Amino acid sequence: MRNGYHIIDAHTHIYPDKIARKAAAHIGEFYDGLGFCGGDVASLLRLMDEQGIDLSVVNSAAMTPHQVESINRFLLESAEAHPDRFIPMGTMHPDSTHEEQERHVQFLTDHQMHGIKIHPDMLAMPLDDPKLRHIYGLCQEAGLPVLLHTGDSRYDYTNPNRLEPVVRDFPRLTIIGGHFAGREFYREAADRLHSYPNLFADCSSSFSWLGKDEALYCIRTFTADHIMFGTDHPMFRPNFDLDYLFSLPLTHEELEKILSETAQKVFGFTAPWKKPAAAENNS
Numbered sequence: 001m002r003n004g005y006h007i008i009d010a011h012t013h014i015y016p017d018k019i020a021r022k023a024a025a026h027i028g029e030f031y032d033g034l035g036f037c038g039g040d041v042a043s044l045l046r047l048m049d050e051q052g053i054d055l056s057v058v059n060s061a062a063m064t065p066h067q068v069e070s071i072n073r074f075l076l077e078s079a080e081a082h083p084d085r086f087i088p089m090g091t092m093h094p095d096s097t098h099e100e101q102e103r104h105v106q107f108l109t110d111h112q113m114h115g116i117k118i119h120p121d122m123l124a125m126p127l128d129d130p131k132l133r134h135i136y137g138l139c140q141e142a143g144l145p146v147l148l149h150t151g152d153s154r155y156d157y158t159n160p161n162r163l164e165p166v167v168r169d170f171p172r173l174t175i176i177g178g179h180f181a182g183r184e185f186y187r188e189a190a191d192r193l194h195s196y197p198n199l200f201a202d203c204s205s206s207f208s209w210l211g212k213d214e215a216l217y218c219i220r221t222f223t224a225d226h227i228m229f230g231t232d233h234p235m236f237r238p239n240f241d242l243d244y245l246f247s248l249p250l251t252h253e254e255l256e257k258i259l260s261e262t263a264q265k266v267f268g269f270t271a272p273w274k275k276p277a278a279a280e281n282n283s
Contacts, residue, residue, distance in 0.1 A: 002052030003246055005255055006273055008087075008263040009048070009056040009238065011147070011178055011204040011230030015039045016074055023060075024234045039234040041078055045085060051238045054260070057230075057267060059089040059117035059147060065096040068104055076111050087267055089115045089147060094123065094131035101135060105142050114267040115145035115174070120157045122149075127158050128165050136166060140173035145266060147176040151183030160189045167196045174266060177201045178230070180218050186210060190221040200266050203258070204230030207244040216248055224250070224257035228266065 001007065015023040017040050024039035038044065048056060058075055062068045072090040079088035090108045092101055108116065116139060120127040127148055139146050148166075150158045160182045167175055181201040182189025193199055201222055207215060219227050229245065231238045245258070264271055 001054060002242060006260045006271065007051075007053045007055075007229065007242070008260045008271070009053050009231050009233070010176075010228035010263045010266070011202045012044060012056045012058050012233040013039065013060050014041050014044055014058050014075070014078060014233075015060060017041070020234075027235060041082070044233055045082065047233065047238060048085065051242060053238060054273070055085060055087055055271065056233070057087045057089060057114065057263065060091060061117045061119040061122065061149075062091040062093045063122060065093045065100065067091075068093050068096060068100075069107075072104065072107060072113070076113060084272060087269060088113050089117050089145075089267075092116050092118065092135050094118075094125060094129065094135060098134065101138055105138050105144065108144060109142050113144075114269065115139070115147060115176075117147045119149040120162075121152050121155055123157075124155075125157060127162050133166070133169075136170045136173055140170050143268075145174035145176060145268075147178060149179070149183075150177040150181050151179055151185050151189065153184045159185055160192045163189070163199075164192060164196075167193060167199045171198055173198060175199050176228070176266060178232070179203075179205045180210075181222075184209070186214060186218050190218045194221045194223075194226075200226045200228065200262065202228040202230035203241070203245070204232035205235055207241050208236070212244075212248060215244075216250075219248070219250070219254070219258070224254040225262060227258050228263045229259050 020040035060071050062071050068091055075088045079086040090113045092104050150163055163177060175198055180186050180189060180203060181193055231241050
């Protein structure tokens with residue numbers, strides 16, 4: 001808790017200890033040398049404690065088909081070891097066979113994981129590619145949210161023009177557009193995509209490039225019901241993003257939604273500090 005608010009970080013990455021530093025460094029290199037901070041479970045837990053973050057949604061994106069199973073098991077085991085701190089997502093890969101993808105979906109649903117993460121830019125694949133669309137269809141039927149990296153001026157894989165047909169064509173799929181649904185194309189993403197009820201966005205990896213007027217425009221255009229706080233750990237430390245968010249002229253209700261309530265709705269869980277509705281009605 002910070003400033004009287006419970007906080008859920010809806011966009012974090014963790015890796016096994018033996019590869020965490022290498023994995024984090026690789027991500028930093030992909031983004032032209034941006035800094036990173038750890039990437040292992042202990043580092044994230046330490047930052048959460050330091051900054052008053054109650055829960056983190058943890059994920060990692062597979063770069064090859066053979067990574068999917070080990071990543072999903074690692075994320076599940078990490079959440080099982082820290083059930084009061086981590087909400088696990090999983091991943092899938094477009095080059096897995098359809099049979100493998102169906103098996104991965106079954107694993108995720110059997111273990112009540114909360115969706116998947118895909119990074120089309122790092123896969124060098126447009127997010128509206130037919131291979132990815134097959135995955136979206138499986139997730140739509142299974143009720144699994146899909147977190148997508150979005151936006152990069154170096155490529156045309158994940159920009160708003162690629163995201164809109166996916167959001168439109170899979171209306172029952174909960175889609176989370178990382179980085180305000182269009183990193184580097186923030187205002188275009190907000191103007192073009194805000195009317196789709198199945199699209200949500202997180203504010204990770206964004207505030208360092210956004211002026212406060214533009215950040216407020218994005219939040220108010222999407223509305224707080226569709227925005228979640230996120231840091232993109234290990235790319236960024238949470239203190240800057242939290243200080244920035246609290247500096248914006250947002251209402252108490254908007255901050256509650258952005259910091260925790262929208263994430264609970266999107267990922268389908270009840271935070272430990274909230275009573276289930278039935279218990280509230282009986283109290």
